Amino acid sequence: MKDVLERESKWEVDFAFTLPRLDDLVADSRIEEIPVELTSTYFDTSERDLFAHDLTLRRREGDDESGWQLKIPARDGRVEVTAGLSDALPDELGAIVNGVALGKPLGPVATIHMVRRRHRVLDSDGRVIVEVDDDSVDTIPVDQPDEMLVWREIEVELGPHTDKVPAKLRHRLAAAGARHSPYPSKLSRALPEPSGPPVVVSGAERALYDYMTRQIDLIFAGDLALRRGDEPIHDTRVATRRLRSTLRVFGKLLDRSVIGEIDNELKWYAALLGDVRDCHVQRRRLAAEIRDLPPELVLGPVVARIDATLLARQLPSRNALAEAMDSPRYLRLLATLLTWKTQPPFERRVSGRRLVRRARRARRAASKADRRLVTALRNQRHESMHRARKAAKRARYAAELLEPFGKRIRAKSNIKYYKKIQRILGDYNDSVVSSEFLWRTATATSAARDENGFTYGLLYANETHALEAARRKISAIAGER
Secondary structure, three states: OEEEEEOEEEEEEOOOOOOOOOOOOOOOOEEEEEEEEEEEEEEEOOOOHHHHOOOEEEEEEEOOOOEEEEEEEEOOEEEEEEEOOOOOOOHHHHHHHOOOOOOOOOEEEEEEEEEEEEEEEEOOOOOEEEEEEEEEEEEOOOOOOOOOEEEEEEEEEEOOOOOOOOHHHHHHHHHOOOEEOOOOOHHHHHOOOOOOOOOOOOHHHHHHHHHHHHHHHHHHHHHHHHHOOOOOHHHHHHHHHHHHHHHHHOHHHEOHHHHOOHHHHHHHHHHHHHHHHHHHHHHHHHHHHHHHOOHHHOOOOHHHHHHHHHHHHHHHHHHHHHHHHOOHHHHHHHHHHHHHHHOOOEOOOOOHHHHHHOHHHHHHHHHHHHHHHHHHHHHOOHHHHHHHHHHHHHHHHHHHHHOOOOOHHHHHHHHHHHHHHHHHHHHHHHHHHHHHHHHHHHHHHOOOOOOOOHHHHHHHHHHHHHHHHHHHHHHHHHHHO
């Protein structure tokens, strides 16, 4: 497979449109004009689950660009993942979209034919500055099989070294009658309009719905990234925690029969992510600490031993996560979360007054976090510090959701405070895990002929100092409250 970042804009034009001059967009440029004819068959579930997440999966045939292509939304555009030309969907592409498709079978949903006049603007070194495609498109709408939908559009795609569409090109397209297209893709123009978001009457409902939806979208984005081999562990875990916190703090505003066991299912998934995250963090953390040591203090194969030991744990955890992500249990979780985007699990109408009343619960979450922190600072136990960290997370997330409805300045202060507590206690927890790992590793290597426990002891001492520093920081912050 091959990944390419695609950055493009689409312009609507009529059939009498004349493409403006392109040969002077940059100095010493030249135009490469290529006519091509392409036919793309798009695949999705019968419920259009891929389309709902702005994914397009197609099998393209024609003069060039033939093969399977999956387009995934990205921050600066879309990532196009390409695979070979085969009759059946390549397994690797099917695996990437399995979560978004909720494990359902994929089939053709639209076929789009296009005659394209491709204009590549090249600089003096032969690099593509911008590509301007003049497309004549036709397709038979799925919901109107007796009619053919025909249109013309201009597609402008940036070259790898171009930051934005040249201003001269934008002005000329507009002057010639081109208009920015409301359709992000040709498929979005060919398919019937999907059902929109639910009608939310009050600002309170909108706040609750938007907050929950953001977390659901992050979980689905994390699913895609994980299946592509990336490690979006942190953002995905945070999304699960925020969603769980919402279910707990604002549970009385939600329909318990709809929520069901989702809290436990999110906890299960977060634990699988946590197993992978812990090994990943420890490998990165300890590697950095060893790099900071003078070379003469690194005795024996310390780096190799630590990396091999943690990797031996990380790979089974990663495999367990991958297996779980294709399980019926996980796919049911995603299906439920997706349903909430169109059918929010509100028990009844949510007013601003009712939401603000739940601020009492949020305040209780803050009070609980404060009490647990006091207890942790008093007894200095690792378990107490961990419980204080979890309580600080819940207090922070509750304050985030209520910020638009409560006292904004107080809410921002609470968010900042509990975020700082959470971060320092997170560092504390990482030091606890590292120190325990170093002690076990040093014990295991004590009998090895070619290894020495000195460096492990030195790293252990550094983690002990880090723990003490975290305690002092927490005490100072709590004292300022």
